[in-house]
Amino acid sequence: MLTRRVCQFKLTIVNEAPNELVAALAESDPAVGFRAVLGLRRLAERIESRQVALARAQGWSWQQIGDALGVTRQSVHTKHGKLS
Amino acid sequence: MTAGSPSTARGSAYHPWATYIAAREEARRRGDRKVGTEHLLLALLAEPDLAGILDVTIEDARAALDVLDLEAFAAIGLDARLDLPPLPSTPLAELPRRPTFRDVLKGRLPMTPTAKKALEASRTGPRRRPRYSAKNVLAALLELERPDSAAELLAALGVEPAAIRERLTRV
Numbered sequence: 001m002l003t004r005r006v007c008q009f010k011l012t013i014v015n016e017a018p019n020e021l022v023a024a025l026a027e028s029d030p031a032v033g034f035r036a037v038l039g040l041r042r043l044a045e046r047i048e049s050r051q052v053a054l055a056r057a058q059g060w061s062w063q064q065i066g067d068a069l070g071v072t073r074q075s076v077h078t079k080h081g082k083l084s
Numbered sequence: 085m086t087a088g089s090p091s092t093a094r095g096s097a098y099h100p101w102a103t104y105i106a107a108r109e110e111a112r113r114r115g116d117r118k119v120g121t122e123h124l125l126l127a128l129l130a131e132p133d134l135a136g137i138l139d140v141t142i143e144d145a146r147a148a149l150d151v152l153d154l155e156a157f158a159a160i161g162l163d164a165r166l167d168l169p170p171l172p173s174t175p176l177a178e179l180p181r182r183p184t185f186r187d188v189l190k191g192r193l194p195m196t197p198t199a200k201k202a203l204e205a206s207r208t209g210p211r212r213r214p215r216y217s218a219k220n221v222l223a224a225l226l227e228l229e230r231p232d233s234a235a236e237l238l239a240a241l242g243v244e245p246a247a248i249r250e251r252l253t254r255v
Binding site: 029031032033034035036038039040041042043044045046047049050082 | 114115116117152153155156157159160162168169170171172174230231233236
């Protein structure tokens with residue numbers, strides 16, 4: 001089972017049977033694999049944006065959010081500040 | 085979101101920076117850290133005449149990109165569905181017709197090398213008196229081959245580059 005359980009708490013599981021054909025495609029086509037890599041980065045950005053908004057709503061300071069993400073408070077604020 | 089579409093309406097000069105700014109917003113909403121060829125294609129689709137030539141709406145293209153992502157996730161064994169909306173859009177309504185250098189620098193994202201080349205292809209005429217055309221950007225994007233992301237998107241949308249190229253020359 002290749003599915004990462006860790007990821008699934010943020011993701012809703014697709015109920016349809018896993019597509020063996022598509023899975024086989026990844027074995028032979030690196031283009032699909034690379035697309036997945038970029039897709040996961042996009043996913044991380046979207047999760048980050050949502051969590052920062054949530055943290056701000058709960059009264060977190062930019063400093064705290066920066067500490068949690070391992071960056072300075074300025075860089076978090078530059079990236080997400082205007083959205084909240 | 086047509087408010088921020090780079091305008092090619094009659095009487096207003098096309099400027100490639102307008103396409104870059106619209107493409108950058110598409111990239112940002114998707115969570116990308118670089119402006120790629122697929123974002124340029126989305127930006128061009130915001131222009132009604134080019135969307136007409138391609139016979140694709142910007143919504144179709146955005147949805148097709150999401151489907152490509154889901155397929156790729158499934159292919160690496162991640163049987164998961166992305167249940168997150170795109171990032172909130174920042175208002176582009178005040179996008180000027182002729183963007184200044186400062187507009188471009190504000191919240192800038194780097195371009196991928198291929199995207200840069202495609203945008204540079206918008207210039208015709210001498211360097212001193214350049215003329216820009218969005219159609220040239222589209223033509224440059226149509227030349228790309230898979231696994232380039234714009235080519236993948238066009239294939240997913242069932243667009244035949246050769247047919248569009250012919251239509252472009254007739255317009």
